[in-house]
Amino acid sequence: MRAMLGAMILLISGVAAQAQLTQPTTAGAKPKQVLTVPIRPAVQAPADTANAMAQADRLALQSDLAWVGEYNGAITGDVSERMVAAIKEYQKAKGGKPTGVLNPQERSVLADTARRRQENVGWRIVTDTVTGARLGIPTKLTPQQASDANGTKWSSPTGTIQILLSRRKEAGPTTAKLADEEKKQPGRSVDYTVVKPDFFVLSGLQGLKKFYIRGTFKGDEVRIMTILYDQATENTVEPVVIAMSSAFNAFPAGLQAGPPPRKAVDYGTGIVIGEDGTILTDHEVTEACIAITVPGFGNADRVADDKEHGLSLLRVYGTREFKPLSLESGTPATTVDLTGVADPHAQGGGSVASSVKAQVAQRGGDGDAALAPAPGLGFSGAAALDGNGKFAGVALLKPTIVAGTSTTTATAQAVLVSPATVREFLKANGVVANGKSTDAKTAVVRVICVRK
DSSP: OHHHHHHHHHHHHHHHHHHHHSOOOOTTOOOOOOOOOOOOOOOOOHHHHHHTSOHHHHHHHHHHHHHTTSOOSOOSSOOOHHHHHHHHHHHHHTTSOOOSSOOHHHHHHHHHHHHHHHHHHTEEEEEOTTTOOEEEEETTTOOEEEEETTEEEEEOTTSSEEEEEEEEEOSSOOHHHHHHHHHTSTTEEEEEEEEOSSOEEEEEEETTEEEEEEEEEETTEEEEEEEEEEGGGHHHHHHHHHHHHHHOBSSOSSBOOOSOOOOSEEEEEEEEOOTTSEEEEETTTTTTOSEEEETTTEEOEEEEEETTTTEEEEEOOSOOOOOOBOOOOOSOOSEEEEEEEOOGGGGTTOOOEEEEEEEEEEOSSSSOEEEESOOOTTOTTEEEEOTTSOEEEEEEEEEOOOBSOTTOOOOEEEEEEOHHHHHHHHHHTTOOOOOOBOOHHHHEEEEEEEOO
């Protein structure tokens, strides 16, 4: 009863209060009209709507807007006026109302359009095998690829589009210093510059081509990505440039940045296979050398390569006391003896041939195999013999990219190039292997490469 009474009192009080606020009317008088304003919920700003999205969704949105040519900023997931303006421009281009917030249908159409454009240029995120840098490549626009010790180049068949990834050693680099060096390159006219402590960006004209450069450094190693493209291709290329800039990771933290730059002096092992001074060795050890030396025999020329399998042929000239190794092979072995000449730092400056054992794990259909454990430095190019003293192949050291933190060091894995692959390589180059020796220690030599 008390509850009902309380409710009635509240109701009466509310009616009385309303009566006090309303002027009484006389009979027959026209009621006074009261204007009311409907209460509408506050409209959320486009930037607030974007900030409410997940980080991954904002990144995808910026990327898609860049691919359709509306957004030209860094793809970071951070909301900005530039991003909102890009959304509005996209909506206007599609005949919609420029609200700055995409409805589900608009977002779906944008994603489909961006995906088709990526497919049209063959967009792929790759890890460069030379530098270890991660970057996006329009593989259909730049299908041609070439690498050397200092980087990799991707280009279109006619050279209208070129992507160059380079690395070099430099004492005490800074981004300001690196940017100034790039500005001074012949034929460059810079119209846009950004220099941050950890990276720099330049763009402009280089001759008749447009260019875009993004570079950075870690320690004393500098890595720079340069994109060159004819002005006639800019409508196609510029959205790709924005995506490439954001995808470029010169020193990936989750993976090692690939093999280190080539040493100024490299040591490997060669196998004497011909009385005429023909020596079989590792292609990587003898790549980009200004001089190749075989101690005790003098200078050597590199006469043939098999880059796919990592082999090279050297030739030393003059009458020598060669003891070429027999390449007669037996059945595939599970354990082999690797005979090579270890790095001089590993043997107190010495040059003695030695042997270590390794287990063979078959891989692939070409007969090549993995070796474990990997032998030490200097053994790349070593001769492998089975338990019966028969030729079992050539051991090559392969630095590998490993998962881990930025402080993780890359370890070397070893592979065994099969006797069949070796014979095919020799036959293709007209080499007759006439060795009779089964003593690998007298048939292997140290190979020294000197680079700039």
